[in-house]
Amino acid sequence: MAVSSEHTVLQFAAPSGVAESAAAVLSARVHPLVIFNICDCFVRRPDQAERVIGTLLGSVLPDGTVDIRNSYAVPHNESTEQVALDIDYHHNMLASHLKVNPKEVIVGWYSTGVGVTGGSALIHDFYSREVPNPIHLTVDTGFSNGEGTIKAYVSVNLSLGDQQLAAQFQEIPLDLRMVEAERVGFDLLKNTAVDKLPSDLEGMELTMERLIALINDVYKYVDNVEGRTSADNKIGRCIADAVASLPKFPPQAFDKLVNDSLQDQLLLLYLSSITRTQLSLAEKLNTAAQLL
Amino acid sequence: MATMARSFLQAISTEETAPPLRVVQIEGLVVLKIIKHCKEFAPTLVTGQLLGLDVGSVLEVTNCFPFPVRDGDEEIEADGANYQLEMMRCLREVNVDNNTVGWYQSTILGSYQTVELIETFMNYQESIKRCVCIIYDPSKADQGVLALKAVKLSDSFMELYRNGNFTGEKLREKNFSWMDIFEEIPIKVSNSALISAFMTELETDTPVSQGDYDRLRSSTTPFLENNMDFLIKCMDDLSMEQQKFQFYYRNLSRQQAQQQAWLQKRRAENMARRAAGEEALPEEDPSNPIFKPIPEPSRLEGFLITNQVSNFCSQINGVAGQNFSRLYLTEALHEN
Numbered sequence: 001m002a003v004s005s006e007h008t009v010l011q012f013a014a015p016s017g018v019a020e021s022a023a024a025v026l027s028a029r030v031h032p033l034v035i036f037n038i039c040d041c042f043v044r045r046p047d048q049a050e051r052v053i054g055t056l057l058g059s060v061l062p063d064g065t066v067d068i069r070n071s072y073a074v075p076h077n078e079s080t081e082q083v084a085l086d087i088d089y090h091h092n093m094l095a096s097h098l099k100v101n102p103k104e105v106i107v108g109w110y111s112t113g114v115g116v117t118g119g120s121a122l123i124h125d126f127y128s129r130e131v132p133n134p135i136h137l138t139v140d141t142g143f144s145n146g147e148g149t150i151k152a153y154v155s156v157n158l159s160l161g162d163q164q165l166a167a168q169f170q171e172i173p174l175d176l177r178m179v180e181a182e183r184v185g186f187d188l189l190k191n192t193a194v195d196k197l198p199s200d201l202e203g204m205e206l207t208m209e210r211l212i213a214l215i216n217d218v219y220k221y222v223d224n225v226e227g228r229t230s231a232d233n234k235i236g237r238c239i240a241d242a243v244a245s246l247p248k249f250p251p252q253a254f255d256k257l258v259n260d261s262l263q264d265q266l267l268l269l270y271l272s273s274i275t276r277t278q279l280s281l282a283e284k285l286n287t288a289a290q291l292l
Numbered sequence: 293m294a295t296m297a298r299s300f301l302q303a304i305s306t307e308e309t310a311p312p313l314r315v316v317q318i319e320g321l322v323v324l325k326i327i328k329h330c331k332e333f334a335p336t337l338v339t340g341q342l343l344g345l346d347v348g349s350v351l352e353v354t355n356c357f358p359f360p361v362r363d364g365d366e367e368i369e370a371d372g373a374n375y376q377l378e379m380m381r382c383l384r385e386v387n388v389d390n391n392t393v394g395w396y397q398s399t400i401l402g403s404y405q406t407v408e409l410i411e412t413f414m415n416y417q418e419s420i421k422r423c424v425c426i427i428y429d430p431s432k433a434d435q436g437v438l439a440l441k442a443v444k445l446s447d448s449f450m451e452l453y454r455n456g457n458f459t460g461e462k463l464r465e466k467n468f469s470w471m472d473i474f475e476e477i478p479i480k481v482s483n484s485a486l487i488s489a490f491m492t493e494l495e496t497d498t499p500v501s502q503g504d505y506d507r508l509r510s511s512t513t514p515f516l517e518n519n520m521d522f523l524i525k526c527m528d529d530l531s532m533e534q535q536k537f538q539f540y541y542r543n544l545s546r547q548q549a550q551q552q553a554w555l556q557k558r559r560a561e562n563m564a565r566r567a568a569g570e571e572a573l574p575e576e577d578p579s580n581p582i583f584k585p586i587p588e589p590s591r592l593e594g595f596l597i598t599n600q601v602s603n604f605c606s607q608i609n610g611v612a613g614q615n616f617s618r619l620y621l622t623e624a625l626h627e628n
Contacts (some may be wrong), residue, residue, distance in 0.1 A: 031328070033325060033328055035490055036320060036324055039484065039486045039487045039490060040319075040321050040355075040484070040487070041386060042486070044386065045386075046387065069328075072386075073386045086385075089385060092378060092382055093382050096378055096379050100329075100358045100359070100360045100361075141486060204617055208617070208621065246626065249626070254626055261615070261619050262616070265615045265619070268516065268520070268608050269608070269612045272604075272605035272606075272608045272612075273605075275523065275527070275601060276602065279598050279602060282598075283598065
């Protein structure tokens with residue numbers, strides 16, 4: 001699978017019948033769960049393996065982006081000449097995953113490490129037999145450039161005239177997305193260890209502290225603009241928008257609104273306290289009741 | 293060899309007394325998987341298996357896999373077991389911990405205390421020494437709260453359940469109340485260094501996160517309405533249970549009155565007979581239906597419902613508290 005170095009013109013084959021699927025893979029979206037999975041598999045890999053290879057599951061959205069939602073590792077053997085992938089394992093895991101979520105199908109494969117090697121081309125070939133246009137994701141767990149790069153590639157066929165020469169891995173834009181529910185837990189997931197999950201009120205406290213910090217920053221900035229730093233019109237406009245977005249209420253209407261809501265909340269609080277008292281009373285009565 | 297054998301036996305015998313479970317340590321990976329699975333299938337309730345290690349007083353959960361949703365019950369029994377074995381075998385090959393340490397399930401508005409939960413627990417407890425159930429509530433994620441809880445049955449409750457009776461006598465002896473059924477265990481989240489390095493880099497520390505936006509949103513009315521709705525339904529159930537008890541007690545007292553009356557009659561008869569010189573009839577008559585003991589209804593349902601009600605109350609309290617802070621915040625902002 002060597003890339004030819006002749007000076008003839010290499011052209012990208014425009015696949016005739018399959019134009020939609022090939023041209024439509026514009027970008028890919030990755031959920032953080034996939035990254036977590038890959039890192040976890042990498043940490044648990046058997047000692048002699050240098051990298052981990054696995055399958056990516058997800059779906060193709062109607063606008064052409066590929067949504068990568070899940071992944072699993074596949075045991076493989078790699079040596080300088082050849083790569084062997086445990087295909088039975090791959091099919092078994094796929095079947096199991098499909099039982100849970102039939103909408104998540106194979107969309108590609110991943111490997112850890114930087115760049116694309118010769119062996120990767122073979123594996124990509126295997127995966128392209130399963131899926132028309134697989135995505136190849138590389139996750140750099142070695143942090144070789146001083147940062148962990150995650151890249152996604154699609155293979156494009158290079159042909160010379162009518163003859164198919166090689167396949168080139170072309171990088172496509174990648175997007176790291178998170179669903180809201182995952183975002184909630186995300187603050188927890190950044191540290192190596194969190195001692196306890198924050199309760200509602202603690203989360204509220206944290207949020208309010210952040211809000212106060214933000215407001216203070218804006219205040220300081222505005223103060224500085226008067227004297228020291230130069231004014232940036234865009235920021236000024238943003239601040240003006242933010243301040244103007246507070247709804248304009250006449251004070252009585254606003255007070256009434258706030259008081260009404262306060263009273264509603266108090267009512268609920270009383271109700272729940274009454275229920276609680278009722279529960280403990282009922283329990284005492286039930287178990288303490290005896291007959292002569 | 294003999295010394296080694298003895299120390300081995302000693303080791304086994306000292307393993308009986310395991311320290312009590314103090315904390316559940318979950319990996320970030322498991323948290324994300326649970327969130328994803330429960331959210332995808334909401335509002336259907338889903339379950340999955342937890343895998344990990346049991347180390348001293350810490351239960352480590354390192355991986356998990358979801359269970360497929362069951363449509364019908366008959367053919368899927370064997371399928372479900374096969375699926376589990378298959379998954380465990382495959383995960384073993386990639387060096388994932390193969391130990392089942394419990395299961396997770398999603399819930400709606402936190403009403404998870406049901407008889408099925410208890411039965412599943414008892415089933416698991418037979419094969420595993422320590423297991424835990426993780427409850428995740430996807431509906432609270434809209435408010436910016438990660439509602440993850442680790443629950444296990446208390447030992448005293450398990451003994452009672454095994455003996456199978458929940459009469460008032462027994463419960464009074466052990467001073468057992470509805471709060472003693474479930475024990476909540478604190479959760480600790482841990483991550484490998486590699487993952488946290490990735491995450492910190494991919495998602496830089498912004499001063500404000502989406503969770504903050506969600507928390508500051510003041511429209512919690514649908515959540516509160518649902519909670520109140522469930523609360524009212526549960527109170528209805530609770531009152532039904534209590535009516536059962538009242539019925540039982542009334543029957544019991546009526547039966548006792550009947551017994552007394554019958555006994556009086558017998559005694560009068562006997563006195564008459566003795567006066568007439570005949571044999572006295574026995575004072576008891578087991579064949580008489582008024583002597584049949586009435587079974588006392590089990591209090592288990594009542595306790596479970598009480599637990600649910602208390603749960604709803606705490607949730608309402610929590611949300612109301614948050615709302616207070618939000619309202620005062622808006623008031624302060626408006627004044628400026």
